[in-house]
Amino acid sequence: MRRETILNTLLYLAMPVAAALALALDEPFLITLITRAAIFALAAVGLNLALGLGGLVSLGHAAFFGIGGYAMGILAHHAQTYTPVIDSWIVLEGTKSMPVIWLVAIVSSALAALAIGALSLRTSGVYFIMITLAFGQMFYYFAISWPAYGGEDGLSIYVRNDFPGLNTLDPMQFFALVFAILSAVLWWMGRLARAPFGLALSAARQNAERVETVGLGPFRLRLVAFVISGAVTGLAGALFADLNRFVSPTMFSWQMSGEFIVFIVLGGVGRLFGPVAGAMLFVLLEHLLSPVSDFWLIYVGAILLLVVLFARGGLIGSLAGREVAHG
Amino acid sequence: MAEPMLHVDGLQKAFGALQATDGVTLTLMPGEIHALIGPNGAGKSTLIKQIAGGLAPDAGRIWFDGREVTALGTPARARAGLGRTFQISSLAMEATVLQNAVLGAMGRAGSAWRFLRPVMRDAELVEQAQAALQRVGLTDHAATRTAELSHGQRRLLEVAVALTLQPKAFVMDEPMAGLGASGSKRMTSFLDGLRREAPILLVEHDMDAVFALADRISVLVYGKIIATGTADDIRADPQVRTAYLGEEDAA
Numbered sequence: 001m002r003r004e005t006i007l008n009t010l011l012y013l014a015m016p017v018a019a020a021l022a023l024a025l026d027e028p029f030l031i032t033l034i035t036r037a038a039i040f041a042l043a044a045v046g047l048n049l050a051l052g053l054g055g056l057v058s059l060g061h062a063a064f065f066g067i068g069g070y071a072m073g074i075l076a077h078h079a080q081t082y083t084p085v086i087d088s089w090i091v092l093e094g095t096k097s098m099p100v101i102w103l104v105a106i107v108s109s110a111l112a113a114l115a116i117g118a119l120s121l122r123t124s125g126v127y128f129i130m131i132t133l134a135f136g137q138m139f140y141y142f143a144i145s146w147p148a149y150g151g152e153d154g155l156s157i158y159v160r161n162d163f164p165g166l167n168t169l170d171p172m173q174f175f176a177l178v179f180a181i182l183s184a185v186l187w188w189m190g191r192l193a194r195a196p197f198g199l200a201l202s203a204a205r206q207n208a209e210r211v212e213t214v215g216l217g218p219f220r221l222r223l224v225a226f227v228i229s230g231a232v233t234g235l236a237g238a239l240f241a242d243l244n245r246f247v248s249p250t251m252f253s254w255q256m257s258g259e260f261i262v263f264i265v266l267g268g269v270g271r272l273f274g275p276v277a278g279a280m281l282f283v284l285l286e287h288l289l290s291p292v293s294d295f296w297l298i299y300v301g302a303i304l305l306l307v308v309l310f311a312r313g314g315l316i317g318s319l320a321g322r323e324v325a326h327g
Numbered sequence: 328m329a330e331p332m333l334h335v336d337g338l339q340k341a342f343g344a345l346q347a348t349d350g351v352t353l354t355l356m357p358g359e360i361h362a363l364i365g366p367n368g369a370g371k372s373t374l375i376k377q378i379a380g381g382l383a384p385d386a387g388r389i390w391f392d393g394r395e396v397t398a399l400g401t402p403a404r405a406r407a408g409l410g411r412t413f414q415i416s417s418l419a420m421e422a423t424v425l426q427n428a429v430l431g432a433m434g435r436a437g438s439a440w441r442f443l444r445p446v447m448r449d450a451e452l453v454e455q456a457q458a459a460l461q462r463v464g465l466t467d468h469a470a471t472r473t474a475e476l477s478h479g480q481r482r483l484l485e486v487a488v489a490l491t492l493q494p495k496a497f498v499m500d501e502p503m504a505g506l507g508a509s510g511s512k513r514m515t516s517f518l519d520g521l522r523r524e525a526p527i528l529l530v531e532h533d534m535d536a537v538f539a540l541a542d543r544i545s546v547l548v549y550g551k552i553i554a555t556g557t558a559d560d561i562r563a564d565p566q567v568r569t570a571y572l573g574e575e576d577a578a
Contacts, residue, residue, distance in 0.1 A: 188442075188443075191442070191443050191444075191445070192442050192443075194445040194446065194447065195441055195442050195443055195444060195445060195446055196433050196438050196439050196440070196441045196444075196446040196449075197439055197440060197441060197442050198446075199422070199426060199429065199430060199433065199446050200430065200433065200439040202419070202421075202422070203419040203422060203426075203427075203430050206419040206420055206421055206422070207417055207418060207419050207420070209381070209401075209413070209417045210417050210418055210419055210427075210430070210488075211402075211430070211434075212380075212381075212400070212401040212402050212405065213379070213401060213405055213411050213413075213417070213488075213489075214405055214430055214431045214433070214434025214435070214488065214491075214492060215402050215403075215405035215406040215434040215435070215437070215492070216402055216433075216434050216439050217400075217402045221439065224440075
């Protein structure tokens with residue numbers, strides 16, 4: 001087995017093992033913390049498709065995270081206040097059902113990614129970063145100034161949404177649900193990187209001219225990658241909102257987008273488990289350092305600096321070797 | 328007379344005051360190697376870019392395989408059957424040699440929109456890619472990372488990727504560059520056989536190769552074609568001798 005495979009397996013198992021330990025020690029807060037790491041990992045796994053494989057540095061992925069969050073918030077808010085979401089020629093009720101919420105989150109963030117991608121993928125480099133940032137900020141300010149759904153204060157949801165057959169208020173059961181989704185997405189992303197689409201997308205990152213010369217359009221490849229990427233991050237947003245039972249415009253903030261990039265860089269750009277390692281480390285540091293100092297992010301910054309300077313492949317790269325082995 | 332595979336008519340392209348392509352008309356007939364020569368800065372690369380689709384001409388039209396492709400971009404022309412190699416190798420450097428060739432086979436099959444099955448386990452694509460690598464003699468390097476290939480090997484890989492497309496015509500920009508004497512000789516005999524599969528528009532600085540291979544030669548100077556003909560015609564053309572082959576020979 002390759003060292004990266006072993007490392008990935010260990011990282012993968014670390015989450016349920018830690019959650020089981022927390023359960024045995026009767027520390028539900030720790031389970032919630034691990035769930036938080038898993039959701040952040042999922043959001044960054046989504047971004048990693050665009051950023052790592054496609055080379056598209058999006059500083060606006062908080063837009064999709066927030067759309068997923070508000071999809072949950074809006075549907076659940078209407079369900080708990082017994083008001084319809086839309087009440088005109090068509091009547092649309094709110095819902096507390098997670099599968100329905102996830103579907104809405106995925107579809108709406110995918111549509112947003114399609115629109116944002118279609119416009120911003122016409123640029124590249126710094127311009128792409130700036131345009132995605134601008135779109136993210138547009139959503140942020142829109143959410144702040146939308147009084148129907150709490151504006152700046154956000155929306156509180158009193159009870160976690162339902163999943164058939166599970167008690168989602170039980171931290172362990174909710175963690176299991178999140179972990180199952182993360183597993184499925186990781187499995188698919190691993191396949192995707194080796195599939196024809198992954199090879200073409202990765203080649204388009206390395207040399208767009210090459211891809212055109214064999215008859216494939218880099219723009220379309222990138223757009224599809226961006227849409228899948230946004231949809232995954234959107235799903236993570238819905239789960240994040242459910243974890244906190246709260247949505248607010250901060251989910252749309254550019255700091256959020258920045259954190260996703262930090263997870264990926266910490267863990268290893270383009271590595272399947274890079275975002276997982278990064279998100280786990282970030283949440284761990286947050287947990288250990290925030291009681292020590294209000295300025296705990298300074299330490300995260302220092303670690304990030306060290307990783308960027310001395311471990312270019314991120315955590316996974318420095319532990320498993322530089323060799324990028326796609327396919 | 329047969330229909331030309333590629334027909335360029337009255338192509339114009341200016342960059343500011345510089346007329347890089349100045350009314351170029353040329354054809355590529357089935358089964359021929361048509362060499363395009365000219366001094367540095369004559370506008371060869373600019374012309375090739377317009378033919379391949381990477382640069383839009385200011386005026387003029389391009390037909391390929393009986394249909395007008397002037398408005399089509401590079402991917403559409405590649406799908407129509409135009410196989411191109413670059414002057415400076417243009418490959419996915421982090422990928423393996425075989426993956427680059429598989430990418431070509433994928434482009435031909437139009438099968439990039441598959442999201443689950445590993446592409447390197449697609450027996451048909453890998454077989455096509457291996458066959459192309461074998462033809463240029465890169466089989467032993469199939470698993471090598473492309474960045475680790477020598478300059479000459481990269482040229483061969485460029486040709487192999489173009490082969491996987493099974494194109495109807497090739498446009499090759501200096502395929503001999505950096506190959507060395509023996510490599511150049513091998514490539515010459517390879518291209519000699521390749522013309523039976525598909526005609527080649529060949530930009531080349533290696534004059535031995537050009538005179539050995541070309542059925543017709545066009546000479547481009549300052550964006551204009553000043554002569555087109557067989558190797559003997561071109562050698563004998565006084566205008567060409569003055570402009571290109573060196574004035575001392577003309578004396």
